[in-house]
Amino acid sequence: MQQKLWTISELADEYEISARTIRFYEDKGLLEPQRVGANRVYGYKDHARLKLILRGKRLGFSLEEIKEFIGLYNTELDPEQTGQLQFLLKNVREKVSVLKQQQLDLAMTLDELMKIESECLSRLEDDSLTVS
């Protein structure tokens, strides 16, 4: 089974980012495409990573934080290395607690905005009654 491969501009088009951005992420160690001559070629793994990066960005994380994230996903789980496992576990749990705080913040903010929304709606209804 052949692996699907992408050029840099194909990836850029798909995710609506610039090629510059993709190269920049590589510079920062977030992507590691193969080369064909001088040209970059991206496989499934890179594709998935880029998706992860953009999700991280939507959540407001810095590229450095996203790099740590990727590290968590990519850690080889060597069962012999109990120390490594515990280190990973600790890091994962820290990220989880940050994300859970974000969930709380999000829930609060959404709640408030939806109150404003329904307030708007009821006032617009009142308006339409007045006008008609």
Place this chain on the structure above:
Amino acid sequence: MQQKLWTISELADEYEISARTIRFYEDKGLLEPQRVGANRVYGYKDHARLKLILRGKRLGFSLEEIKEFIGLYNTELDPEQTGQLQFLLKNVREKVSVLKQQQLDLAMTLDELMKIESECLSRLEDDSLTVS
């Protein structure tokens, strides 16, 4: 009933940010403290706003976006101004859709991290069995 008031360093201490940061937020139009002579004095409203600002930052929004947010909260809901109401409603709905996307991103990420966590845990158990 007397209003509680804060100095800049009291606010800074409470939220664990620098006075410079608080002044910067004022510069950008996010805060509008009173003055006593040259000194800034913050009331309940400023206190609440700062809380809102920091929540926005935890969600990864820029100060400009947070300013728009504050605008949504502070819009005077004049029922005569149907146009204004519809404009507000549109903006609120746009923010809501961004936040809902964030909720999806968060849920996905948390899900993946918690899988890694339980994977860690089960491997650590295996380890402890091996050792004992």
Place this chain on the structure above:
DNA sequence: ATCCTTATTGACGTATACGTTAACTTATTC
């Protein structure tokens, strides 16, 4: 052959979000 497209590597420019330092005023304590 030459032109066009797509790619590459620098290198410099820019907006955001503050940190840091300097120079100065005001209020309080010893």
Place this chain on the structure above:
DNA sequence: GAATAAGTTAACGTATACGTCAATAAGGAT
């Protein structure tokens, strides 16, 4: 009254995350 603490403005510095050239190379299309 001299020192210390807390505040002010102004200005420059800095890290992040790219945008924007410029110069160059490689591969097809006409």
